[in-house]
Amino acid sequence: MSLLQFTVPPLPHYMLCGLADYGIGGRHVNRRNIEVFDLLVVREGCLFLGEEDRTYEVGEGCALILRPDSYHYGTQGCDSYTSYYWLHFQTMGSWSVTETELPRQGQEGLEPYDEMNTKALWSYETHTFQIQVPQFAKLLHPGKVDELLGQLIQLNQSFYSSSAKWSQQALFQELLRQLSLSMAGEESSPAAACAEQAAAYMRKHYREPVTAQQLGEQLNFHPVYIARCMQRVYGCAPMEYLLHHRIEQAKLLLLQTDYAVTRIAEEVGFNQAAYFTSCFTRIEGISPRRYRQRFAYG
Known part of the structure; x- marks a missing residue:
C-alpha cells in the first residue's frame, strides 16, 4: 500500500x-x-x-x-x-x-520515554x-467522512470569513485523521459496522424523534450494545451523536438561509426553540444568532 x-x-x-x-x-x-x-x-x-x-x-x-x-x-x-x-x-x-x-x-x-527525551520535549526547538x-x-467510517466533507462545502459559502476559514482547517485535520484511521484494517470489525449503521440511521432520520429503543429495533441490536459500539468508534453515546448532528445541520441552515431560529429548531428535530438554543450554546459556545453573525460578517 x-x-x-x-x-x-x-x-x-x-x-x-x-x-x-x-x-x-x-x-x-x-x-x-x-x-x-x-x-x-x-x-x-x-x-x-x-x-x-x-x-x-x-x-x-x-x-x-x-x-x-x-x-x-x-x-x-x-x-x-x-x-x-x-x-x-x-x-x-x-x-x-x-x-x-x-x-x-x-x-x-x-x-x-526517558530522561533525554523529556529534556528534548521541554526545549525551545521545534521538533x-x-x-x-x-x-x-x-474508509473505516465513510459516514463520518461524508459529514466532514459536507460541512467543508457549506463553509465555502463564507469563504471570505476568517472564522469560516479557521473552521475549515480544523475540519480538514479531522478528515486527515479519518483517512489515517483507515490504515488500521478494522473495516470488518462488528463494532465498527454496528456503530456506522447506527450513525447512518440517525443522520437520515435526525428530523424525526429517535430513541435508543427505536434505534435498537431498526438495527436489530440491543440498545446497550449499540451504545458500547458508538462509544468505542465515535467516542460518544448514540443520543449525543444525534444531538451533535442536529447542531451541525442547524449551523448549515444558519449560514444558508434567513430562517428564524424557531424554524431552524423545528427543521433539525427540536420540539422547543429554547431547548435548541440552550443545546447550541452549550456545544458551540455562542448562541445561534451570534453564530450566524460571526460567519456572515467575520
Whole structure:
C-alpha cells in the first residue's frame, strides 16, 4: 500500500472542495503536475483512474489522493452514475511516498520515554514528526467522512470569513485523521459496522424523534450494545451523536438561509426553540444568532 508521509509542522492545509458527478460513460480528465493534492471520495458508483503506472477502481466508500507531481488519467468511463467529492490541499512542509508504515505505539522501534527525551520535549526547538495517510483506502467510517466533507462545502459559502476559514482547517485535520484511521484494517470489525449503521440511521432520520429503543429495533441490536459500539468508534453515546448532528445541520441552515431560529429548531428535530438554543450554546459556545453573525460578517 502506498502511503503519503508528511513531515509536520507545518500541517497540510485545506484549499477548496466540491461535489461532482458523472453519468454512465463519464471519464476523469487527464492532467499532469497539477501542483496540489487532489483527494477524491466516492459516494456512489465508481471512478476508474490511473496515476503514472498504477490504476485504481475507487468505489463507494473509498478514497484516493492524487499526487501534485504526477500524471493522472481516466482508465475507462463510469459504468454507472457516479457521485464523488473532490478536495484540494497542499503542504508547505516536506512529504514523500513510502510503502513502510510508521510503528504504532507499543511497537518495536519507538524511542523510550526517558530522561533525554523529556529534556528534548521541554526545549525551545521545534521538533518535527511524521504523519501518514493512505493514498488509496476503503474508509473505516465513510459516514463520518461524508459529514466532514459536507460541512467543508457549506463553509465555502463564507469563504471570505476568517472564522469560516479557521473552521475549515480544523475540519480538514479531522478528515486527515479519518483517512489515517483507515490504515488500521478494522473495516470488518462488528463494532465498527454496528456503530456506522447506527450513525447512518440517525443522520437520515435526525428530523424525526429517535430513541435508543427505536434505534435498537431498526438495527436489530440491543440498545446497550449499540451504545458500547458508538462509544468505542465515535467516542460518544448514540443520543449525543444525534444531538451533535442536529447542531451541525442547524449551523448549515444558519449560514444558508434567513430562517428564524424557531424554524431552524423545528427543521433539525427540536420540539422547543429554547431547548435548541440552550443545546447550541452549550456545544458551540455562542448562541445561534451570534453564530450566524460571526460567519456572515467575520
